[in-house]
Amino acid sequence: MDECLRQLHVITSEREILVGWDAVAALARLFWFTWILGTLGQRFPFRNAGRLLYSFVATNRYSLSKCRGGACRIAKPEAVRRQARLGAFWSCYTLGFFIRLPLVLWAGMKAAAQRMSIFARTYHKRLDLLDGKLTILFLNGVLPNAVPLLFGELFTTLLYDGVAVDPGSPKMRRSLARHLRRLKPKITKIVATHAHEEHVGNP
Numbered sequence: 001m002d003e004c005l006r007q008l009h010v011i012t013s014e015r016e017i018l019v020g021w022d023a024v025a026a027l028a029r030l031f032w033f034t035w036i037l038g039t040l041g042q043r044f045p046f047r048n049a050g051r052l053l054y055s056f057v058a059t060n061r062y063s064l065s066k067c068r069g070g071a072c073r074i075a076k077p078e079a080v081r082r083q084a085r086l087g088a089f090w091s092c093y094t095l096g097f098f099i100r101l102p103l104v105l106w107a108g109m110k111a112a113a114q115r116m117s118i119f120a121r122t123y124h125k126r127l128d129l130l131d132g133k134l135t136i137l138f139l140n141g142v143l144p145n146a147v148p149l150l151f152g153e154l155f156t157t158l159l160y161d162g163v164a165v166d167p168g169s170p171k172m173r174r175s176l177a178r179h180l181r182r183l184k185p186k187i188t189k190i191v192a193t194h195a196h197e198e199h200v201g202n203p
Contacts, residue, residue: 006058007019007020007023007054007058008020008023008024009023010022010023010026010027012026020051020054020055020058021041021047021050021051021053021054021055022042022047022051024038024041024050024054025037025038025039025041025042025047025050026038028041111152114152115148115149115150115151115152116149118148118152118154119145119148119149119154122138122154123138123140124138124140124175124178125138126138126179126183133160133161134158134159134160135158135159135160135183135185136156136157136158137156137157137158137159137176137179138154138155138156139155139156139157139168139172139175139176139179140155140172140175141169141171141172141174141175142171143171144169144171144172144198155168155169155172155198157176157179159183159185159187162185162186162187162188162189163187163188163189163190163191164185164187164189164190164191165190165191165192165193166191166192166193166199166200167190167192167199167200167201167202168198168199168201168202169197169198169199169201169202170201170202171201172198172201172202173201173202176202
């Protein structure tokens with residue numbers, strides 16, 4: 001039983017007992033999507049490399065996973081570090097970091113490019129809807145411009161039937177005034193959706 005807990009054991013239909021990497025390769029050959037792994041895993045030099053890798057994982061399985069005492073549960077990284085061998089633990093986490101890093105950087109650059117594109121297309125612009133009854137004014141300012149560029153949130157004021165919704169902050173007052181000089185709308189009421197400064201700062 002102790003040996004079975006240390007390494008995977010597989011009994012074939014011919015009653016042959018395969019252990020460790022040889023057991024993994026035998027199981028891999030049973031499925032079409034891992035068949036090539038199991039087939040190559042029986043041949044030199046892949047078999048030797050597989051045995052070395054399996055031995056490392058089996059020896060350090062508690063360091064490389066969140067399983068403790070034969071039962072898996074979610075563990076805090078601090079608790080894992082205390083119980084794990086540092087070499088195995090940090091080699092696993094470092095490898096995972098460098099595998100994910102290109103994807104994280106690409107996703108960050110793609111999102112930043114999208115935010116910049118949207119900001120450029122809406123800068124000093126307005127959008128007229130419902131045959132001109134509804135107008136969306138895109139507001140900006142030196143400091144407020146950092147928000148759409150960093151986080152993607154756009155500042156807008158809505159004009160509908162004489163009602164101005166969310167007139168913006170004092171830092172966007174010049175931008176709002178520029179829009180109003182062009183439109184010359186007749187505003188009878190001002191409504192704020194909530195009491196944040198960027199929504200109610202221009203009464």
